[in-house]
Amino acid sequence: MMDIVLIGMNHTTAPLEVRERLSIACNDDGETCERLKGISEVKEALYLSTCNRVEVLARVGDHERALAGLKAFILSHGNLSPAELARCLYVHHDEDAVRHVFRVAASLDSMVMGEPQILGQVKDAYRRAVECETSGVILNRLFHHAFRVAKRVRTETGIAGNAVSVSATAVELAKKIVGDLAEKTALLVGAGEMAELAARHLHGKGIGKLIFANRNHDRALEFARDFGGAAVPFDRFEHALDEADIVISSTGAPGYVIHEDMVAATLRRRRSRLLFLIDIAVPRDIDPAVGSIDNVYLYNIDDLQEVVDENVKGRREEAQKAEAIVLEEVGSFARWFKGLEVVPTIVDLRSKIDAITAGELEKSSSWMRTLGDNDKKNVEILIDSIINKILHDPIAGLREESENGGANPYVAVIKRLFRLERDEEDVS
Numbered sequence: 001m002m003d004i005v006l007i008g009m010n011h012t013t014a015p016l017e018v019r020e021r022l023s024i025a026c027n028d029d030g031e032t033c034e035r036l037k038g039i040s041e042v043k044e045a046l047y048l049s050t051c052n053r054v055e056v057l058a059r060v061g062d063h064e065r066a067l068a069g070l071k072a073f074i075l076s077h078g079n080l081s082p083a084e085l086a087r088c089l090y091v092h093h094d095e096d097a098v099r100h101v102f103r104v105a106a107s108l109d110s111m112v113m114g115e116p117q118i119l120g121q122v123k124d125a126y127r128r129a130v131e132c133e134t135s136g137v138i139l140n141r142l143f144h145h146a147f148r149v150a151k152r153v154r155t156e157t158g159i160a161g162n163a164v165s166v167s168a169t170a171v172e173l174a175k176k177i178v179g180d181l182a183e184k185t186a187l188l189v190g191a192g193e194m195a196e197l198a199a200r201h202l203h204g205k206g207i208g209k210l211i212f213a214n215r216n217h218d219r220a221l222e223f224a225r226d227f228g229g230a231a232v233p234f235d236r237f238e239h240a241l242d243e244a245d246i247v248i249s250s251t252g253a254p255g256y257v258i259h260e261d262m263v264a265a266t267l268r269r270r271r272s273r274l275l276f277l278i279d280i281a282v283p284r285d286i287d288p289a290v291g292s293i294d295n296v297y298l299y300n301i302d303d304l305q306e307v308v309d310e311n312v313k314g315r316r317e318e319a320q321k322a323e324a325i326v327l328e329e330v331g332s333f334a335r336w337f338k339g340l341e342v343v344p345t346i347v348d349l350r351s352k353i354d355a356i357t358a359g360e361l362e363k364s365s366s367w368m369r370t371l372g373d374n375d376k377k378n379v380e381i382l383i384d385s386i387i388n389k390i391l392h393d394p395i396a397g398l399r400e401e402s403e404n405g406g407a408n409p410y411v412a413v414i415k416r417l418f419r420l421e422r423d424e425e426d427v428s
Helices: 016-025 029-037 063-077 082-088 094-105 117-131 137-156 166-178 193-204 217-227 234-240 260-269 288-292 301-363 373-403 408-417
Strands: 004-010 042-049 053-060 090-093 185-189 209-214 230-233 246-249 275-279 296-300
Touching: 004 016, 004 063, 004 094, 016 053, 029 042, 029 063, 042 063, 042 117, 042 137, 053 063, 053 094, 053 137, 063 082, 090 094, 094 117, 094 137, 094 301, 117 137, 137 301, 166 193, 166 246, 166 275, 166 296, 166 301, 185 193, 185 234, 193 209, 193 217, 193 246, 209 217, 209 234, 217 230, 230 234, 234 260, 260 275, 260 288, 288 296, 296 301, 301 373, 301 408, 373 408
Parallel strands: 185 209, 185 246, 209 230, 246 275, 275 296
Antiparallel strands: 004 053, 004 090, 042 053
């Protein structure tokens, strides 16, 4: 057993209102890391929180006690009911957990298969774990391996080439609803990566006018310069709703930034001209009650699934190639992990041989003093060479047996033959 556990929920298992509760709770990186450190039997841990998933990966001692603690963490952190937890949560152990991490990093488990943002989000989560000192030898190796898997999938399959991001999907949906974009105005609320991607796609589709609003007005001005649009102060973007045909919101606000009364007043001023809003933020930026207003069409990130499903059809063959890569790399990681069981014995064996060598050289110091410096060095090189050649086959054999899961008898024999573990009589 690898003693690795992954628990979480994503867009396929949990509705948006559940995911956004967890997303809000996981925004405080320092507090979350400290809570993970305090869970019984958790030795290493990392949490990943995105628009579409919240997951915790951990290396544990006792599986049952650790899993109970991790479930309690998710339950309390997201203010979930036990019924919601049971309905939405998935749990993976050992190689299944490794496979899941590799699939997530390679964007095979994303709502939009092949989208590039998830790898950056996984790297950010890993960086936070390193900074918080919750990632150790096993998770460090696991995530560096995951990054390698993602690179292989991008370069060896057509998944990334056919990818459509959530932002691009939102623009595609907008085009279907409002038609030709050349005469339309789009308002982008927020100026992060999602907003930038949406602006890029809108611009590429020939949108008539782009307006940007962000709490950091300088950032909105920068976007306006880059895309030939206009910027409005964040506290006045309500007035830009009068002009907009399409609104795409993706801020990191903890609550709604577009409210029902705000949109209702906008519709009165614009004489009920149609307004199309897409909320791709988690937690949501737009009050769901806005969708009940006449002549307003509101879509959230889960509503994009239909558009995504159409785009996925052409990528299934490439996905099969990617899944084969993942399985191959899971096997590679498992072999590395199995090899760890023989490492302490190899280290102990080498240390004992080195100690014996040092002792014999010390005993020979009287006659070695008659040698010149070069001759002394040549003697030491000769001794090291002989030792390395003697140890090479036993150590290589141990590693091979560990990959096949049969190293334990050999480890026991080597410990006994070389007296690497002194028995009680020796100790006394």
